[in-house]
Every structure is written in structure tokens, then in C-alpha cells.
Amino acid sequence: MADFFNEWWGFAIAAIVAFGILACALLLWSQSKVKVKIGTDGKPLPAETTGHVWDGDLMEQNNPLPKWWMWLFYLTIIYSIGYLIVYPGFGTRQGSFGWSQVGAYEKEMKDGEAQYGPIFNKYLAMDLKAVAKDAQAHEIGQRLFLNTCAQCHGSDAQGGKGYPNLADSDWLYGGDPQTIKTTITEGRHGQMPPMGAVVGSDDDVRNVANYVLSLSNSAHDPIKAALGKPKFAACAACHGIEGKGNQAIGAPNLSDKTWLYGGDINTVMETINKGRNNQMPAHKTILSEGKIHLLAAYVWSLSNSSNVQVSGADAAAVNQIATTASSTDVSASAK
Missing domain, CATH: 1.10.760.10 (Cytochrome c-like domain)
Incomplete structure (x- = not known):
């Protein structure tokens, strides 16, 4: 794929874009030359047909395109040229605003960190077992698990063939909170x-x-x-x-x-x-330390529901989730 990300590829994209815009403009210009024919009496002559006839007398006529319809297409061409001036899209040109997907992503992440960072930092300062007992932290941890871990371990954390069950008490590297956090942070290679x-x-x-x-x-x-x-x-x-x-x-x-x-x-x-x-895989490059802290507490709670009594808002629902996750079939775990 590296061959597609060189200077030549940028020129090729620019040429394709320019050709597409120019071709559309020429097509519209050629069609604007088609006029309605006027007879000697000053009235429009019957339009020519394309030769397609249905049901005996239903004909497809070759009328000129309406002016309003053609001007709409001219406006789209003008808009596209303006867009390519402002935003990237014309080969390697970055656009006059300097916008990029990477920049937009980094800004969004920065805004998210400013909004949610204090929440993660609050839990990061707490002991993992204490975090596991907090209802809000448990809910956040569950969502992190579903977004990050469920692809391999399942939404119920029961795992599958080749993927450990995280809801039982059988652990390859140890099931204490700090070891779980290390596993999430650094990954494991068994x-x-x-x-x-x-x-x-x-x-x-x-x-x-x-x-x-x-x-x-x-x-x-x-x-x-x-x-x-x-x-x-x-x-x-x-x-x-x-x-x-x-x-x-x-x-x-x-x-x-x-x-x-x-x-x-x-x-x-x-x-x-x-x-x-x-x-x-190691998740230290994917998740912040605060998110890993919450996720580790949640994973630990799945196999320690008898030691974790969640307190706070919606605690009853969270306790039910934890109990269900740790009491279901655990036959697919760690060997």
C-alpha cells in the first residue's frame, strides 16, 4: 500500500478531479446549445423523438434540458470548486483552512478529555476495589468493556474458544486488580x-x-x-x-x-x-490510564461479585449485572 502514498498519486488524484469537473461543465455547455426549433409561423415545432415508443403512442421526446435544471448543475460545479479551495481534496493540496481528518480527530479527543478527564482522574486516584463498588464507575467500565473487549471476550465476558472467560476465578496471570490492570495496559503474549x-x-x-x-x-x-x-x-x-x-x-x-x-x-x-x-494487544496506546483503571475495576468485579456490593445511583441494576456475569456458565476459561 505504500506505493499509493507518494507524490505521483497526489497528481493522479488532482488530474481525475479536474477532468471530472471539466467533463461535467463541457457536457452541460453542449446541452445548452440545443434549442427549441421555431416554425415559420413563430410557433415551436414538434419535438423530435428518440425512437422509443411504448403502448402504441407513448413516445420519448428529445426536448432541450430546462434552463433552471442546468443552472442547478452549474451551481454544483461552482460549489465543488469552492470546496476544493477551502478543504483538501485536490491531490496533496491541504486547503486554505488547513482542515484535516487527523486534526479534527485530535481536536475532538482534546475536547473530550477536557470534558470527561476530571471524571476519569477522580477514579484514577481511588483504589481499584473502591472503584469497583461505585455504580457510576461500574457503568462506565461496562461501556468501555463493550467497546474495547467484547469483540474477543464476548459482551458477557464469557469468552470462547481461544479467548479466556473473565467472569470466573481461573486466571492465567493472576486475578488481583493490579495484575488485571497490568494485563490490560501491557497486553499478554501466551x-x-x-x-x-x-x-x-x-x-x-x-x-x-x-x-x-x-x-x-x-x-x-x-x-x-x-x-x-x-x-x-x-x-x-x-x-x-x-x-x-x-x-x-x-x-x-x-x-x-x-x-x-x-x-x-x-x-x-x-x-x-x-x-x-x-x-x-496492549491497550496503553488505545486507552488513557484513567480509562484502563476503570476497565480493570470492572473486569475484576465480574469474578468477585460476592466481594463487590455496588453503591450509588442505579446500584441495584448494576449489582444484578455483576451477579449475572459471574454466575453463568464458566466452562470456557483459561487453559
């Missing part, structure tokens, strides 16, 4: 390398998968699980000898029944063979 070649043959991979399933007492083959236990040593460096995981590096706990991609034998084998590579 990577499990392909382990199939390290584990061994296809049978070894199947045995290890059965052993992994046995850790959470999920459906598995006990004999194959026993054979896979020694091979699990290759995985213990990250997940621990007991498969409890390691939040310091985002290694999932394999001993519960919470799975990010699924807990059936084929999915676990696929994970071992191919690995996984997930990334949550």
Missing part, C-alpha cells in the same frame, strides 16, 4: 511451543494427553495415563510437576476442568503437537 517431537511418538503424545486429562479427573484411559506420566516431565518446567501451572509466566493450571481450547483427548493432543500462540 505461547506454548510444539512439544510433539520432544515428547516422542504419536503414541507418547496420546499417553501424555491422557495423563494431562487425568490431572483434572477428566475422561481418560488410566493405562495410557500411567505410561504418559514420565513423559510429562518435558511439560513440568512450565506447568509444574503436579500440573498446577505458573501464573508468573502464564502457564495454565492443568489440574482443573477449565480449558481455553477444549478438554477432549483430540484437542489436548493437538495442543501438544502444534503448540498454541495467543496474544492480547
Whole structure:
């Protein structure tokens, strides 16, 4: 795409715009030369037809265009020339007002910061758990979540295959408010390398998968699980000898029944063979620190509704939302 943003492209756009305006003007001028023909008796002659006839006598006549209609088009041409003088649009010319979409966006953001900045700053000075209990902060946080996070985690924060559930108590990196804020701010990059070649043959991979399933007492083959236990040593460096995981590096706990991609034998084998590579983008370049603070408090409240009793305006409705979000099915979370 870089090839389209050079000096030549600006000249090409200017040429296309100029040609379009000139062509419209010439077309209108040529049509203005068509006059109504007058007979020797001083009366208009019957108009010529285009040759199209419908229903026997319904003809399309080739009358000259009305003057008022043509002048309207001339006015649009004059308006377009004035617009191109004032605003950008003629190649690389910036316009006499210096207006730009970037400038308009930056002004709008600046005006918004001046209007709403004090609200975010007020909550930024508060502890995250205290923010989570405020009804107005909870509502603002929910809207930030719907606009920024729901595309991946769902509007109910229940996640999906490959996207963690944020409404349960299972966390890859930790579920305390400050860790959640760090996750939103800096993002996370969770990577499990392909382990199939390290584990061994296809049978070894199947045995290890059965052993992994046995850790959470999920459906598995006990004999194959026993054979896979020694091979699990290759995985213990990250997940621990007991498969409890390691939040310091985002290694999932394999001993519960919470799975990010699924807990059936084929999915676990696929994970071992191919690995996984997930990334949550950093939001520090998208959201201000105040917005991240509110968003972190809201996310924390989803899995801590029993510890959060929202107070303030509309608190009853907000408490109902938080309770619903944390009490629904939580089978799709963090592994």
C-alpha cells in the first residue's frame, strides 16, 4: 500500500478531479446549445423523438434540458470548486483552512478529555476495589468493556474458544486488580511451543494427553495415563510437576476442568503437537490510564461479585449485572 502514498498519486488524484469537473461543465455547455426549433409561423415545432415508443403512442421526446435544471448543475460545479479551495481534496493540496481528518480527530479527543478527564482522574486516584463498588464507575467500565473487549471476550465476558472467560476465578496471570490492570495496559503474549517431537511418538503424545486429562479427573484411559506420566516431565518446567501451572509466566493450571481450547483427548493432543500462540494487544496506546483503571475495576468485579456490593445511583441494576456475569456458565476459561 505504500506505493499509493507518494507524490505521483497526489497528481493522479488532482488530474481525475479536474477532468471530472471539466467533463461535467463541457457536457452541460453542449446541452445548452440545443434549442427549441421555431416554425415559420413563430410557433415551436414538434419535438423530435428518440425512437422509443411504448403502448402504441407513448413516445420519448428529445426536448432541450430546462434552463433552471442546468443552472442547478452549474451551481454544483461552482460549489465543488469552492470546496476544493477551502478543504483538501485536490491531490496533496491541504486547503486554505488547513482542515484535516487527523486534526479534527485530535481536536475532538482534546475536547473530550477536557470534558470527561476530571471524571476519569477522580477514579484514577481511588483504589481499584473502591472503584469497583461505585455504580457510576461500574457503568462506565461496562461501556468501555463493550467497546474495547467484547469483540474477543464476548459482551458477557464469557469468552470462547481461544479467548479466556473473565467472569470466573481461573486466571492465567493472576486475578488481583493490579495484575488485571497490568494485563490490560501491557497486553499478554501466551505461547506454548510444539512439544510433539520432544515428547516422542504419536503414541507418547496420546499417553501424555491422557495423563494431562487425568490431572483434572477428566475422561481418560488410566493405562495410557500411567505410561504418559514420565513423559510429562518435558511439560513440568512450565506447568509444574503436579500440573498446577505458573501464573508468573502464564502457564495454565492443568489440574482443573477449565480449558481455553477444549478438554477432549483430540484437542489436548493437538495442543501438544502444534503448540498454541495467543496474544492480547496492549491497550496503553488505545486507552488513557484513567480509562484502563476503570476497565480493570470492572473486569475484576465480574469474578468477585460476592466481594463487590455496588453503591450509588442505579446500584441495584448494576449489582444484578455483576451477579449475572459471574454466575453463568464458566466452562470456557483459561487453559
